[in-house]
Every structure is written in C-alpha cells, then in structure tokens.
C-alpha cells in the first residue's frame with residue numbers, strides 16, 4: 001500500500017474489507033463518504049488474479065475512479081458515451097488480459113454481447129457494486145438494471161468469485177458531523193436509526209429542553225418533533241424530494257420568530273442526485289394494457305418465449321423503456337416469479353420485398369404470412385423481430401432464420417461480412433484501400449447473390465458499423481455503394497439499402 005498508494009496505514013474498516021475480499025467473502029461495505037472505500041477494491045485487484053469489475057451508476061463517477069487508480073493498476077471503462085473505437089479498444093485490452101479493473105454501468109449486464117465476452121474472457125475475481133443503495137433506494141424506477149444485479153447473474157452466469165457492495169451512509173455521516181461540532185465547542189448529538197431508541201429519545205429531550213444546541217439527524221428525526229423555537233434547519237446535502245425539503249424546513253421558526261434554512265450542496269452531489277431521483281409516473285390503465293400483452297392468453301402459454309421490441313413497445317404503450325423494464329423486473333424478482341427475462345438481443349429485422357409481391361409469397365409460405373401479420377410497415381418495408389414470429393409459429397428462433405434462408409432471403413449482414421473479408425484480403429494481397437476495393441467486393445457480393453434472391457433481410461444494419469470494431473477497418477460507404485450496385489444489377493431496379 002505504501003508503494004502503490006503512498007499511505008502509511010489503513011483507515012477504519014479498510015483492512016477488514018480487504019481481508020474479507022481476499023478470502024472470497026461477499027460483503028456489504030458501509031463507510032462514510034470519503035472514508036476510502038475505493039482502496040478496498042484497488043488493493044485486492046492488485047493481489048487477486050484476473051479482473052475486478054466495478055459497476056458504477058454514473059459515467060462521471062467511473063471517469064473519476066479510473067483517474068484515481070494508481071498507475072500500477074491498469075483500468076478501463078465501458079460506457080455508452082464512448083465512441084466505438086474507444087470501446088473496442090477497451091474490449092481488446094480486456095480480451096487480451098491487460099486490464100485489472102473495468103468500470104461498467106449496470107446496464108452493461110443486460111447486454112448479451114458483453115456478457116458473452118466477459119464469460120469467455122478473464123477470470124472475474126471480484127464484482128464491486130458501487131453506490132449499492134441504488135439497488136433499492138430512491139424510486140423503484142431508478143436504474144432497474146441495478147435492481148437486476150440482485151439476481152444470480154453475477155455469481156452463476158459470470159462465475160464471479162466474490163461480490164463487494166459499497167455504499168456511504170448518512171448514518172455514519174451524522175456521527176462524524178456531530179463529533180466535528182463537539183470538537184469545535186458546539187454541543188451536538190447525532191440521531192439516526194442505528195442508535196438505540198432510548199438514546200434517541202434522550203437526545204430529543206436534551207434538544208427540546210435546549211441542553212444541546214444541535215441535533216445532526218437523518219430523516220429518522222423530525223416528523224414528530226414538537227419544538228417551537230428551532231432557529232435553523234441546515235441541510236448538509238440535498239433531500240430526496242421537494243416535499244421532504246419543505247417538510248423538514250417546516251421544523252424551523254414555528255414560534256413565528258425569524259429562522260434560517262440553509263442547503264449545502266456541491267456539484268457532485270447535485271449531479272448524482274439529479275440522475276438518481278428521476279422517476280416516471282405511469283397510470284394503472286397503461287400498466288394493464290402492458291400486462292395484457294405480456295400475459296395474452298391466446299398467444300402466450302406457460303413456457304413460451306414472449307418478445308418485446310423496446311422501441312415499438314415504448315411507442316405503443318407510451319411508456320419509457322426504463323418503466324417497462326421496471327415492471328418486467330418486478331414480475332421476475334417479486335414474491336412470485338411470473339416471468340423470466342432473457343438477455344436483450346438485436347433481433348429486429350427488416351424485409352424488403354423485391355421480386356415477388358408480399359401477398360403472393362405469403363399465400364405460399366406460412367412464415368411470410370405470419371411476418372406480414374406481425375410486422376410494422378415502414379416506407380414499404382416490413383419490420384419484425386424474430387422471437388415474436390418464432391413464438392407465433394411455434395418454432396425456435398434458429399428455425400425462423402433457417403426458413404427465411406430457404407426462401408432465398410439474403411442476409412445483408414452476411415453480405416457485409418463477405419465484403420469486409422474481401423476488403424481485408426484485398427488490402428493484404430494488393431495493397432489497395434477505400435474505393436479501390438470496389439471491384440473485389442463487387443465480385444464477392446455478386447458471388448453471394450448468385451443463388452437468386454426473393455427478399456432482402458437487413459438485420460440490425462445500422463448497429464453493425466458501430467459494433468465492437470470488427471468492421472471498423474471497412475469503409476462503409478464504399479461497401480454500401482458496391483452492394484447497392486450489385487443489388488441493382490441483380491434485381492434490375494433501384495433499391496434502398
């Protein structure tokens with residue numbers, strides 16, 4: 001510790017936590033703000049083999065924590081605010097085993113791709129859940145992804161050896177503040193739910209009879225306080241809601257004398273709270289409509305896989321994706337488990353009909369008929385998701401993909417793979433780049449389409465160029481141009497891809 005951090009000794013609670021983690025004991029670490037919780041995973045990350053995953057609710061916090069890592073501990077971040085180059089670089093370092101600490105948002109754990117990379121990647125010695133109060137506090141709509149970390153994902157699916165949940169409490173903070181005040185000759189006592197009831201009523205008595213000047217309290221204090229001459233209410237940090245703030249300030253100046261209310265706040269707390277406190281109201285009618293879709297007796301029997309396309313469901317029910325997710329999480333993790341949530345997938349497909357009219361093809365093929373029935377139309381294209389179709393027809397997702405291929409559906413993503421492979425080969429063999437690739441890509445794409453094509457399937461097309469850097473070497477406009485040209489030749493008319 002002296003070498004890596006320059007500290008001479010441990011602070012209270014640090015050594016116990018570090019020892020526990022090294023022994024593989026999962027635990028909840030509750031220490032006041034600024035007490036030095038980070039050291040408890042930084043030191044263990046150095047000692048333990050493999051990776052320490054730190055789940056953090058805000059990108060700003062992650063960046064801060066990454067900056068505070070000593071140079072001997074290589075760390076990285078995966079966040080939605082990164083460019084695809086940045087995240088693929090982090091993933092590369094991760095896969096090659098160069099990272100000791102990786103900061104991620106809780107939502108990452110819902111991403112099937114991330115889960116599979118981490119599952120196949122380096123050993124996860126420790127998962128740290130920072131700001132662990134986000135698991136249950138504030139509003140139920142706050143970061144349902146955090147709530148889901150309660151489930152077995154961490155220990156069973158990721159095979160993590162140990163989980164360290166960390167949080168700061170107002171409880172210990174009140175003790176610290178009242179000690180500070182007493183040290184500075186202001187008679188004060190702390191009041192929180194961790195203090196025995198007899199001590200608490202003694203504190204209240206002392207305060208009411210003006211024997212102590214200050215009570216440093218959590219929300220546990222004040223509701224029933226009947227003292228008319230409270231001269232000031234000072235909020236050490238932001239209260240959870242405006243209602244609470246008004247209620248608490250209402251303790252001051254009940255005798256009509258001038259009294260003061262102060263609110264201390266810093267930018268960090270403000271941004272943290274702003275992000276923590278948003279909640280979304282939703283009415284019973286909307287929830288009912290939503291539940292009817294999930295538990296539709298006609299189509300969804302026990303054991304069935306029901307899929308929900310986030311964007312369109314959000315529009316249909318006029319509910320935020322977060323809210324839908326909260327409801328589903330409650331259905332899964334409540335007292336009775338009504339559903340089991342599967343990882344989120346990119347399953348949305350778009351069908352473009354070119355040669356055969358949709359109606360004709362659907363007469364011939366049950367799958368196409370179901371796709372037409374269940375899809376949304378956008379500018380003449382049919383947008384659907386594979387699990388919905390699979391569920392309605394009563395087959396698996398893979399069956400749907402296979403049946404589509406039998407229909408001479410050609411996949412654009414497969415085509416892109418072929419094109420990108422051609423580009424890499426071409427660069428190596430001939431040293432050409434960018435638009436010089438067009439001819440070899442053309443060749444490969446035309447080979448791909450040589451079997452004939454009725455419909456064209458674009459699977460998560462716009463996601464591809466962003467994903468994981470696999471395609472980052474490829475000049476997409478050039479690929480698109482080559483593909484479009486080839487398609488136009490193939491079907492003999494202009495197409496939009």
Ligand SMILES: Nc1ncnc2c1ncn2[C@@H]1O[C@H](COP(=O)(O)OP(=O)(O)OP(=O)(O)O)[C@@H](O)[C@H]1O
Nearest residue numbers: 007008009010011032033034035036037038039168
């Ligand atoms: N054993 C130690 N000796 C001296 N300084 C320490 C020790 N442990 C931590 N610190 C310092 O204390 C400060 C606060 O540490 P840290 O950021 O880990 O607190 P925290 O408990 O995570 O706070 P928060 O709840 O705000 O996230 C840092 O500047 C850190 O360098």
